[in-house]
Amino acid sequence: MAESTLAVGADARETLKLLALDGALEGRANVTCSGLADRLDVSTQTVSRRLRELDEAGLVDREMGSNGQRVTTTDEGRRVLEREYADYRRLFETDRGVDLHGTVTGGMGEGRHYISLPGYNRQFVERLGYEPFPGTLNVELDAESTRARAALDGLEPIRIDGWEDDERTYGPAFCWPARLVVSAEHRSANDDDGYEVVHVVAPERTHHGQDKVELIAPDRLRDELSLEDGDGVTVHVEGQ
């Protein structure tokens, strides 16, 4: 199974799912402990403890009312459910590829530094089979792909290990092979429509949120595909 966040137990995750089915993802789940207790076939005390556990783990927000409580799933709670979803996709879907849509964007100019560090560079050559261009091409995902990226957790990654030098430690990263395709309206007549193989690189320590993915490749993709900020692209991450 994918590496799920186990901040709360399986029982609490079952309750998180039931709350989502009641509308908690959109902040409109009005629930009572007795109502949930019936449906989960447990006591009201157990329901009350599970709700507290979800709240304390930062997975839901609660607003107490005179007649029950209104429960909203937090961003972290949504991610826990998305990881469960990724596990089920992995179990039942035969085409496990993930398509992520977004636009090319600039970043903080730090990618170049990290990709060039010998502790990472050596591993890229060994495990990806090429020396990456020093930098990461940043893609800002649309809202649907920001959610869909959780499905990457269901695909076996190539692992890049953390390491350290005299001054500090460097975190690990996951990589997935992918094909980068430029959307038709941003394609130049003389250029290829896509580039293979790139790798999505997801560093454990990053300044970016879930709405950005970083890509590495042997070449400078902006040159290879005449990409500019704002150009539409799709990242096809292959299933195994």
Ligand SMILES: Cc1cc2nc3c(=O)[nH]c(=O)nc-3n(C[C@H](O)[C@H](O)[C@H](O)COP(=O)(O)O)c2cc1C
């Ligand atoms: C392979 C790799 C490893 C990274 N490791 C770390 C790290 O250990 N600590 C850290 O603060 N950021 C780390 N970063 C993330 C960068 O700080 C930053 O989030 C990102 O790569 C910046 O990209 P940008 O310049 O394209 O915006 C790493 C990035 C990459 C690509």
Ligand SMILES: Nc1ccn([C@@H]2O[C@H](COP(=O)(O)OP(=O)(O)O)[C@@H](O)[C@H]2O)c(=O)n1
């Ligand atoms: N394979 C790659 C990697 C980076 N790049 C670009 O190379 C530059 C340096 O990468 P970077 O990660 O240090 O910079 P930013 O992404 O922060 O702008 C950026 O303009 C990236 O978009 C590329 O075109 N192809």
Ligand SMILES: [Mg+2]
């Ligand atoms: Mg970058």
